[in-house]
Amino acid sequence: MAAVELRGVTKRYDSRTTVIHGIDLDIQHGEFVVFVGPSGCGKSTLLRMIAGLEPITGGEVRIDGQRVNDLPPRHRDIAMVFQDYALYPHKTLYENMAFGMRLRKTPEADIQRRVQNAAQLLRIDHMLERRPAALSGGQRQRVAIGRAIVREPKVFLFDEPLSNLDAQLRNEMRSEIKRLHQRLGATIIYVTHDQVEAMTLADRIAVLSAGRRMQYDTPDAVYNRPAAVFVAGFTGAPPMNLCACTLADGQADLGGLRVPLPAGLAERARDAPALTFGVRPENVRLAPAAPGDVALPAQVLLLEPLGAETLVTFRMGQAEVVARCPAAFRERPGQAVTVHLSPPELHLFDRTSGAAL
């Protein structure tokens, strides 16, 4: 039995506004699942339906096998961490964390033990008498997480918890949340629009677009075997190169430039009326990496040095393709170079449906 099961979960605001279209998901005990997708795709709505903060129009949400559609949030045994922390400004950190347990009449000794344990885990045990105003954003977020931990819930729900932090703190808190998950072994559902957070934190990622589940799989599978062109274009920084192509003699034609395809892929693409070609920037190489790699002519268009590496935009046929190149790349815009692609690393998508072939 999964910790959380969604069956055909739908959200409609009125007859014309459906924002979640029948989503199915199984989240196992102890699993860290991230809902990721662009702003407005329905991540928060889905999370809030699991929490009970938003009525469910259709389908079923189960927590530990129990249907919870009609249970109020406080009876679902979940704890939610919000982007804006939602701390009580006049209470000390200790009281902020203890408050929920006080309401539930938890014995004082238990409250003390749980708050101390959570505070130690989050390294805020030396500031429990302070009030939220005396804390940095990162420390406030720790208190909000601590308040969730002391509840010992069945499931933790995080709604964009790092969005209000600056870039450096965000990275720190991200590692911290990952460590916390490793230590607690808790079931976590985490919402973010940031694909890096999704890739680094998740056991499994649910990629959402316009209220639909585009893929639900491990970060490795989502990155290396994207099920849809949307997923390919949403993951990676920079994301996968995508361009229109046609099929000619089992090869992808990028407008005057033909790229050999693996036999299986060419076969699957044969009946698609229109195609999108895809290759990840790190798979566009200046030197061959494997025996079957193909050499293709390209022209340098743009260099973007990042320090450790340089992003180089090449023209290949009619397409523009970004490659991650060594920082030592010295060719100038306008120069002709040879780039290498590895057929097993190429992707094709049906341009009409967006599905991977």
Ligand code: ADP
């Ligand atoms: P995300 O968290 O992915 O940014 P949301 O879950 O907040 O997306 O919103 C999903 C969609 O639902 C958006 O298109 C939003 O405009 C719509 N939406 C949210 N609340 C309402 C509402 N009360 N009435 C109608 N549409 C809404």
